[in-house]
Every structure is written in structure tokens, then in C-alpha cells.
Amino acid sequence: MSANYGKIAKDGLWDNNGVFGMLLGMCPTMAMTTSATNGFGMGLATAVVMAASNLLVAMFRGYITQEVRIPVYILIVAAMVTLVDLTMNAWMHELYKVLGLFIPLIVSNCLPLARLEAFAAKEPVLPSLMDGVFMGIGFTLSLTVIGACREIVGSGTLFSDASLLLGPAFKFMETRILPPDTGVLLAILPPGGFLATGLLLACKRLLDIRAGKEISMGGAHCVG
Amino acid sequence: MSRPTWFHAIILGAFCTGFGAVLAFTDVLTKDEIDARKIEDMQNSLAQVIPASIHDNNPVTDAIVMAGEDGKAITVYRAIRGAKVTGVAYEIVGHGYAGEVHLMLGVDSQGKVLGVRATAHKETPGLGDKIEEKKTDWITRFTGLSLGAPPVEKWKVKKDGGQFDQFSGATITPRGVVGAVRQGLEYFAAHKAQMLEVR
Numbered sequence: 001m002s003a004n005y006g007k008i009a010k011d012g013l014w015d016n017n018g019v020f021g022m023l024l025g026m027c028p029t030m031a032m033t034t035s036a037t038n039g040f041g042m043g044l045a046t047a048v049v050m051a052a053s054n055l056l057v058a059m060f061r062g063y064i065t066q067e068v069r070i071p072v073y074i075l076i077v078a079a080m081v082t083l084v085d086l087t088m089n090a091w092m093h094e095l096y097k098v099l100g101l102f103i104p105l106i107v108s109n110c111l112p113l114a115r116l117e118a119f120a121a122k123e124p125v126l127p128s129l130m131d132g133v134f135m136g137i138g139f140t141l142s143l144t145v146i147g148a149c150r151e152i153v154g155s156g157t158l159f160s161d162a163s164l165l166l167g168p169a170f171k172f173m174e175t176r177i178l179p180p181d182t183g184v185l186l187a188i189l190p191p192g193g194f195l196a197t198g199l200l201l202a203c204k205r206l207l208d209i210r211a212g213k214e215i216s217m218g219g220a221h222c223v224g
Numbered sequence: 225m226s227r228p229t230w231f232h233a234i235i236l237g238a239f240c241t242g243f244g245a246v247l248a249f250t251d252v253l254t255k256d257e258i259d260a261r262k263i264e265d266m267q268n269s270l271a272q273v274i275p276a277s278i279h280d281n282n283p284v285t286d287a288i289v290m291a292g293e294d295g296k297a298i299t300v301y302r303a304i305r306g307a308k309v310t311g312v313a314y315e316i317v318g319h320g321y322a323g324e325v326h327l328m329l330g331v332d333s334q335g336k337v338l339g340v341r342a343t344a345h346k347e348t349p350g351l352g353d354k355i356e357e358k359k360t361d362w363i364t365r366f367t368g369l370s371l372g373a374p375p376v377e378k379w380k381v382k383k384d385g386g387q388f389d390q391f392s393g394a395t396i397t398p399r400g401v402v403g404a405v406r407q408g409l410e411y412f413a414a415h416k417a418q419m420l421e422v423r
Contacts (some may be wrong), residue, residue, distance in 0.1 A: 065232050065235055068233075068235055071236055072236060075239055086251060087254060089254065090257035090261070093261045154350075183350050184352045188349050
């Protein structure tokens with residue numbers, strides 16, 4: 001089985017995108033997309049965990065027996081999350097203050113688990129790593145787009161607080177699109193998450209239909 | 225080729241031991257760093273409610289633990305200058321629209337508010353979160369007030385006949401915060417001697 005990196009990338013970014021293709025990871029998607037910056041941060045932390053756990057499972061896949069694979073996968077994801085949490089708290093504390101709340105939430109995301117089971121358990125190390133990276137980037141992009149839509153409608157800003165997350169050099173990204181106090185509050189409340197995700201999902205399906213692609217309902221085993 | 229149960233148990237046990245060791249090692253490696261960051265964070269949040277000019281000690285380490293009205297322990301951070309306690313800061317809890325609102329209250333030795341800041345809350349974004357200093361300056365209005373000025377019966381939001389503004393669309397959050405600050409000051413009045421005693 002030779003690895004097809006083009007397909008891995010396309011799957012992760014668009015065709016089989018974690019949020020808009022497989023409808024996985026809905027819990028952090030709804031909770032953390034109140035602004036584009038929040039979505040981006042959550043996505044980034046998830047991408048790191050996904051790449052690391054995909055890599056580890058692919059490395060150890062010869063030793064993980066079928067019967068105990070699920071507990072081992074959960075163990076690996078949880079260990080990676082804790083590692084990221086501890087190291088960020090110690091050495092990237094400013095970033096941790098912004099992202100710290102989101103990181104434990106990654107455990108409740110079943111996208112990493114799904115990729116371990118569906119990809120890393122069967123494929124060699126390098127393709128598995130790339131699958132984790134591209135699935136992670138796809139997840140990050142989806143969350144950023146949902147966050148951007150909700151933030152523009154809800155608060156009238158885009159990428160507010162980006163400098164807190166990415167450093168002062170990114171101050172220029174913080175833009176105000178609508179005048180203050182004109183936002184529709186609903187968009188940043190929980191219902192807004194469902195509305196924005198649903199509308200964007202419909203947009204993606206329309207684009208796919210235009211392109212003549214066959215629409216397959218993604219295999220959502222669990223919506224964690 | 226079904227393998228015996230103990231075989232799987234050993235595999236799972238080995239992974240648990242391995243990753244457990246990795247986590248324990250990381251914990252040892254990062255513990256001091258994380259503790260130092262925690263103290264820095266506390267210092268930064270205390271600096272907002274205790275002006276640097278009134279103390280020459282480190283209030284984070286000069287803390288005493290007292291019993292609160294509800295029996296819970298309260299850590300009182302004390303600002304000391306020379307041999308006198310010039311101010312104290314402690315956490316107060318108000319009841320907002322979405323659960324507890326945690327605030328840090330700074331009081332000087334005369335019982336005047338040095339500053340109040342919201343430290344943790346789950347109030348509605350755009351409504352109740354206006355108690356945050358970075359959203360509006362509402363929370364700074366407490367600075368300089370004390371239990372006598374305004375009189376105790378005015379320590380309420382305007383809707384309840386007091387002197388503090390509520391926000392349009394959100395009364396419960398400011399009501400909770402005003403109540404918490406008033407109770408915090410009453411606690412200070414009742415335990416002043418113990419808080420200001422130099423040991």
C-alpha cells in the first residue's frame with residue numbers, strides 16, 4: 001500500500017474534513033467558536049495532539065492487540081493532552097492563559113480517536129503522521145471559519161485578541177467590521193454555534209454538488 | 225488464534241506503565257515552572273486591587289488563612305508597609321445569572337475599597353460580562369467607597385433602590401457583584417483586628 005499524500009491532504013482539508021465531512025468533534029466545535037481566534041487556538045491545540053497520537057499509534061500498532069486497542073488509544077490521546085497541557089503551562093504561559101481552558105476539552109473530541117482507529121491503526125508511520133497533521137489543519141480551518149462567521153455577526157469584530165494568542169506582531173489582524181454594540185448576540189450564544197455550523201455545512205454540500213461530487217453521509221460513529 | 229486474556233492485560237498494563245512514567249517525568253520537569261507562573265499570575269491579579277505604593281512586601285507570600293462566614297477558608301493577602309498592614313485582598317463570591325462570580329476585593333486599613341476585579345465567571349457574553357474591566361469600567365466604580373459611604377441601604381443596584389447602575393438587559397449579575405462587595409466589606413469590618421494584626 002503506497003501512501004498517497006495528495007489524497008491524505010485533500011481528505012483532511014476538504015473531502016473528509018473532520019467537522020464538515022465526518023461531523024466529528026462537535027463538542028469543542030460548538031463550545032470554542034465564539035470568535036475566530038478562539039476557534040483557531042482550539043484547532044491548533046487539537047492538531048498537535050492529533051499528529052502526536054497518530055504518530056505514536058502507528059509506531060506501536062504492531063503491539064496493540066485488537067481487544068485492548070480502544071483503551072490504549074484513549075490512553076495515548078489523554079497522555080498527549082496532558083503533556084501539551086503541562087508543557088504549555090510551564091514554558092508558553094501567555095499562550096496557555098488563552099488556550100488553557102480548551103486543552104482538556106480535546107479529550108472529549110472523538111476526531112483524534114476516530115483517526116487512530118480508521119487510519120493510524122492500519123497505515124505506516126509517515127502517512128499516519130501526515131493524516132494527523134492534515135486532519136488537524138482541516139479541523140483548525142473549519143473552527144476558524146465558524147468562529148469568524150459567529151464573531152462578525154455576534155460581536156462585529158474579526159480576530160479580536162489575536163495578538164494575545166499569536167503575539168503582538170499579529171495586532172493588525174484585529175479588525176472591527178461593524179460598529180460596537182450592533183452585533184446579534186444570538187450568534188455567540190450556544191444556538192449560534194448550531195446555526196453557523198449548519199449553514200456552513202449546507203454551503204459545503206452545495207459546492208460539492210456543483211462540482212459534481214457524490215455526497216456520502218459521513219460515517220459519524222459518535223458525535224463527541 | 226485467540227490469545228489468552230492475561231496477554232491483553234499485559235499489553236494494556238505495559239502501555240499504562242509506559243505513559244504513566246512519561247507523564248510523571250513531565251510533571252517533575254514542569255512542576256517548579258508551573259508553581260512560579262501561578263505565583264506570578266496571583267501577583268498580577270493582586271496588583272490590580274492593591275496599589276504598589278502601599279506595600280513593600282510580597283502580598284502573595286504574606287498571606288493568612290481565615291475562616292469565612294460560611295465556614296470556608298479564605299486566603300487573605302496582606303499588603304504590609306513598614307510594620308503595619310496597609311491593606312488586604314481576598315476573594316469574594318457573588319451569585320450571578322450563570323452561577324458563581326469570583327471577584328478579588330482589595331480593602332485598605334480604613335475599610336475603603338482599593339479595587340475590585342472579576343477573576344472568574346460564566347455570565348452571558350455581551351450582557352453580564354460587562355463586569356470585566358476590559359469590557360467596561362463599571363467595576364472600577366467601587367474604588368474609594370466604603371460601608372458608610374454610601375450608606376449600607378444604598379449598596380444595591382438602582383432597580384432595588386440603591387445607587388449602583390445595572391446594565392441594560394442584565395440586572396442579576398451587577399446585583400450579585402454589589403451584594404458580594406457589600407458582604408466582603410462587612411466581613412472586613414467584623415474581622416478587622418485579626419486581618420490587620422502583625423505577627
